[in-house]
């Protein structure tokens with residue numbers, strides 16, 4: 053075959069010059085992605101956002117370099133090797149079936165690249181996981197069609213803006229009162245779904261003051277597109293305290309209030325819900341409605357205090373468990389909503405507490 | 417009928433006997449058991465649904481011309497994209513590539529007279545238009561609004577059409593499963609003598625990798641849909657967390673199907689490309705064994721990566737890593753294919769026909785979608801762009817730039833085999849360029865729209881994104897015109913196109929050795945196969961084909977089963 057003889061000598065007209073051009077373009081694209089001022093378009097509001105950008109640059113640079121080679125060769129081969137009018141009608145191409153050396157390399161190189169990319173990704177994933185566990189706790193609760201926020205360590209107040217002090221690690225606990233939403237702040241390069249019945253959390257540390265849009269990215273109903281109106285405000289500690297009317301002072305309440313009345317844990321077995329219901333009408337209904345958390349008389353609504361997925365924690369920051377409810381009834385609690393009297397003030401015996409908890413537990 | 421029809425169900429096959437062709441329009445063209453007619457029925461039906469869901473796509477783009485929408489109400493808009501996505505996946509791409517081209521071509525390529533179970537094949541087909549009509553009829557009762565993924569609990573709140581949707585998709589699933597069974601058995605049992613697995617054309621390998629996915633993965637979807645239907649209609653709690661259900665359960669079941677489904681939608685297209693490239697480069701496919709093997713590797717690994725769609729759903733963090741790394745690993749066999757196709761062009765005598773342009777366009781666009789797939793597999797980056805237009809860009813690059821370009825390549829390539837006529841090449845090239853340019857104009861900007869903060873599933877959006885959305889919308893009209901050109905081409909060519917003869921492209925696989933369109937019984941004599949089809953410098957590796965293009969009657973062997 054004529055073609056066979058022709059090809060074995062060299063790899064085709066212009067192959068190496070095309071390769072050189074593609075190589076230069078690939079290098080240019082790598083330089084471009086490492087130079088590109090991402091943060092000018094999208095500020096990096098938390099510490100790990102910059103790591104995510106690093107990962108993006110790495111993938112964009114290697115990906116576009118690879119793409120330039122594939123697309124470049126594709127175009128070059130399609131043009132350089134097309135049939136010419138002078139070719140006989142039955143002209144055939146070079147009859148090669150494979151080339152084991154080539155195949156070896158183009159299996160090995162992507163494999164090594166996969167290993168490298170895995171290492172880079174796991175490393176950055178690990179840095180995100182390493183964010184401190186014991187940060188300021190904030191709850192974000194998804195609703196159709198907004199988020200509400202609570203600061204259980206400070207008090208149980210519901211807010212519709214999310215403020216965070218700069219430089220303080222945050223644990224954001226997410227849940228939903230209805231369907232799945234997703235809490236995304238593009239400036240944080242981080243999102244997580246709010247799943248009803250499930251509390252998930254993400255941890256991060258704000259590094260840049262500013263107002264950042266919060267966007268829901270999981271379809272959640274007819275007004276899903278409108279669920280982008282809220283903001284995350286990262287500010288210095290003083291402004292944050294002012295916004296929260298001095299959260300440190302209230303925080304002090306928490307730590308003072310809890311040990312005040314002390315007392316041994318109440319045995320909860322043997323509580324009677326009907327007896328609890330009678331007691332509730334006598335001693336609690338002045339301040340508490342049997343309704344959702346934000347239906348407030350003095351204290352919050354208590355329907356679902358133990359079974360509302362959007363209410364994973366009690367006002368004092370403890371998880372909503374029967375034992376912790378019993379503890380609040382025993383010790384009382386003073387937060388931003390007001391004062392919840394302790395067992396002595398309310399005149400509750402341990403059996404009363406057990407009955408009340410059984411009653412609250414029966415509300416769903 | 418009884419004994420007769422029992423034998424008819426084995427039309428064709430290893431024994432090589434021939435049954436008489438059914439007579440009458442209804443038996444031949446409506447309730448046909450001929451794999452070629454069924455394939456064409458699939459293709460026509462799927463293209464009708466393609467037109468409808470294409471109109472929905474243009475409705476989406478028209479709504480997004482303006483940041484505050486205004487073309488349709490948000491409720492309608494949500495219905496429109498949900499049905500668009502569902503229909504494109506289940507009524508267009510999957511049926512075209514499996515029931516359509518699968519039925520039409522691979523039995524010819526392995527030298528069979530039909531698929532293993534022709535009556536089952538007819539059933540598979542007829543379920544499909546019924547399911548399609550059910551899906552579109554959901555508009556009458558309030559179509560589903562939660563996208564093609566229909567995550568509960570929000571899909572539990574959706575209007576009555578959501579239950580209709582679940583029932584319709586369940587039925588397409590049944591149809592797919594039956595097709596899968598049929599294809600596996602056909603490929604295993606009915607290859608012509610000498611057609612070993614390693615002599616099978618790559619399109620057959622594509623179908624062989626896909627069919628088990630159809631069989632196995634679809635059943636998970638069916639279970640998920642049945643549960644959704646029962647919960648919506650009878651109140652049986654599977655997914656509602658306030659009744660003890662788990663919304664994340666749906667996601668696992670759905671993606672356990674839907675990740676393999678992306679391979680159902682791409683492996684047959686890989687197969688088409690692997691046929692078109694050697695034919696028009698006039699040279700053997702580069703690395704036959706690696707391409708065939710990597711299809712199987714992709715299909716197998718495809719079962720183990722579903723949770724890469726769920727990185728933000730509250731998975732235990734350490735579970736994210738194996739899914740991430742396995743997904744990266746799928747890049748290796750995929751890369752091998754891309755490099756092998758590119759290398760197939762090297763040193764060829766390339767004829768840039770419409771089919772070839774679409775095949776080359778396929779490699780260009782699919783590679784781009786593959787690379788952004790790697791971005792999305794990387795957990796930290798996915799936590800940023802999941803649920804945004806970046807994802808929309810990614811999957812349109814693989815599904816439209818990939819699968820649909822593959823379908824078009826297949827249409828230009830095999831239209832002569834279906835109809836005996838060629839599609840017009842000039843219109844074909846106009847179609848290609850309008851489609852290719854319009855496609856990139858539509859979907860390329862979506863990458864940065866997503867990164868900068870535009871979420872999916874929105875009827876209105878932040879005004880800062882208006883420019884690129886308008887750019888995308890106008891480009892989508894260009895793409896739409898390209899598709900119109902294609903339809904005009906098909907309708908015109910089917911009557912007035914140039915007669916193709918048996919083998920217009922000098923193809924070397926078995927379907928080109930017989931008349932276009934083939935006889936009912938495909939082969940007068942079942943050929944014997946001696947090698948791979950792709951050696952252009954060697955004589956054809958078949959014997960027993962001497963009579964195919966003559967007037968000789970078929971060898972009516974007695975029905976020895």
Ligand SMILES: [Cu+2]
Nearest residue numbers: 268270272276
């Ligand atoms: Cu939403």
Ligand SMILES: [Cu+2]
Nearest residue numbers: 675722724725
């Ligand atoms: Cu997937």
